Amino acid sequence: MPPLDYDLIILGGSLAAREAAIAARMLQARVALVEPDGAEAALRQDWQHQAWIQIGRLIEGRSRLAQMGLSAFSSPPAWAAVRQWAKVVATDLAEETSLSQVAAAGVDVVVGQGEFFRRPHLGVRAGERTLRSRAYLLAPGNRVRPLEPGSFNGNFSGNFNAMAEMKTLAQTPAEFWHPDRSQLPGRIAVWGEGARAVELAQALHRLGSQVTLLLDLAANAVSHSGLPGGRLTPASRSRIACLDADLRRLLLASLEADGIAIYPADTLTEVHSHAGTVKLALPDGAQTVDCLLNAGEPVPDWDGLNLEAANIRLEADGLRVYPTLQTFNARIFACTSPSAARQQAQLAVRNAVFLPNRHLRPELLPMVIATQPAIASIGLTEAEARDLALQRWRDLHGTEVVVQTLPFKLNPKAPMQAAPTGFCKLIARRNGRILGIHLAGLDAEEALSTAAIALQEHCRVRSLAQLPVASPSTAEILRQTAIAWQQQRLAQQPRLQDWLETWQEIRRSRSRWTQL
Numbered sequence: 001m002p003p004l005d006y007d008l009i010i011l012g013g014s015l016a017a018r019e020a021a022i023a024a025r026m027l028q029a030r031v032a033l034v035e036p037d038g039a040e041a042a043l044r045q046d047w048q049h050q051a052w053i054q055i056g057r058l059i060e061g062r063s064r065l066a067q068m069g070l071s072a073f074s075s076p077p078a079w080a081a082v083r084q085w086a087k088v089v090a091t092d093l094a095e096e097t098s099l100s101q102v103a104a105a106g107v108d109v110v111v112g113q114g115e116f117f118r119r120p121h122l123g124v125r126a127g128e129r130t131l132r133s134r135a136y137l138l139a140p141g142n143r144v145r146p147l148e149p150g151s152f153n154g155n156f157s158g159n160f161n162a163m164a165e166m167k168t169l170a171q172t173p174a175e176f177w178h179p180d181r182s183q184l185p186g187r188i189a190v191w192g193e194g195a196r197a198v199e200l201a202q203a204l205h206r207l208g209s210q211v212t213l214l215l216d217l218a219a220n221a222v223s224h225s226g227l228p229g230g231r232l233t234p235a236s237r238s239r240i241a242c243l244d245a246d247l248r249r250l251l252l253a254s255l256e257a258d259g260i261a262i263y264p265a266d267t268l269t270e271v272h273s274h275a276g277t278v279k280l281a282l283p284d285g286a287q288t289v290d291c292l293l294n295a296g297e298p299v300p301d302w303d304g305l306n307l308e309a310a311n312i313r314l315e316a317d318g319l320r321v322y323p324t325l326q327t328f329n330a331r332i333f334a335c336t337s338p339s340a341a342r343q344q345a346q347l348a349v350r351n352a353v354f355l356p357n358r359h360l361r362p363e364l365l366p367m368v369i370a371t372q373p374a375i376a377s378i379g380l381t382e383a384e385a386r387d388l389a390l391q392r393w394r395d396l397h398g399t400e401v402v403v404q405t406l407p408f409k410l411n412p413k414a415p416m417q418a419a420p421t422g423f424c425k426l427i428a429r430r431n432g433r434i435l436g437i438h439l440a441g442l443d444a445e446e447a448l449s450t451a452a453i454a455l456q457e458h459c460r461v462r463s464l465a466q467l468p469v470a471s472p473s474t475a476e477i478l479r480q481t482a483i484a485w486q487q488q489r490l491a492q493q494p495r496l497q498d499w500l501e502t503w504q505e506i507r508r509s510r511s512r513w514t515q516l
Contacts, residue, residue: 021033045177115309136310140302146170189212189291201260205259214263215265217265245382310332343360363436381438408477417442423439426464430492447475
């Protein structure tokens, strides 16, 4: 067998692939990054998408100024100005993560479509180069799953079943934000099942469009790994259906309060085009929109990698991986969820460069929805925690899991900025071990890093209650909720209360004799 060229070859096309290449090189591994043509433009488009979402949140800040009695512009910003600003931001961010930066770190960068070949030995072919390594990482670019008739549980009329018409009626975000679009459509229908759909719906509404949101909340939309344990996949964590029930209710109520019409996707019974518009048959009658936007959660683009040559099976619901992120070919690791690709890539690099003994815990993958109020979630939901308590700890009386919810308005920062809506929900075992933290409110995502460390390091509630935080700050709500959880737990233990009361009486009596 000829000598190997690299310790790790990354078949990329995503930001996670570039970060993984730099991380592996820092560990003194010989690394090659194979990236297809056009990946740079796709990454730039992703940055523009994030910039548009943040612009929508800034517009919401102007409405809060009006609530305070301060002056604020009432009309949405000009579409051309919004598009130009997003382009400038995307250009600046793309420079920080460009291929030149990756090459400067010592990574061998190969531009071209990479594919596996089997004989005489497993390797990757990119253009005229053949590369071989002891380990491989798949972190390709993303694509939006095309809308098919089965995406809606309804019956379709007209030419919607035809693939050509389907592309015309349902636009992807990349097609929607095309530079040739001179103005924002006045009426938009957004379909999706995850964070991207609700973020786009709220941002487009605040930019001046009338938005109808077709949200897939079906229970069968939640995908399982199919591997031992039946745990949720990282991809399924990004679905709105997987949110904690209280978070989901608040999120949907906030969108409806903004004026966004929300319908379950399976209530759509008919779609057809008419005179340049799209007609939707919904439970309360027909609606006409100017644009149907497919904002489904992106999926990895496995096309062109020739996975069969590496003995990897691509199934209908995607690529199956073990908790170590190894595929059925143990030398090949894969990032299977665009929303969690950066966390997956970090773990995969460690397992590929050293030993594959680290496991991914999907419940510890953070979920952030950049709406207002912002949604930030990590760990088990209340329903998941109670199911776990019943199955693992035989908690028949429902006392093993203690839940504390604290309104966001008790955090000084929220009323100061006229954003009291929201809450912090702390889920822990009665011994204090934290199982999940869920936040909804102003800048909720800013407190998520602290919550993630608490869960990752198996911290107890008492550690969170003693957290040194600045005030006012969003992270302060974590400490406040932890203290409220301790108070609730103390109220459930009358014997401990009696012991504490006796202890204080003894201390007071001893202090009296000392003073004499």
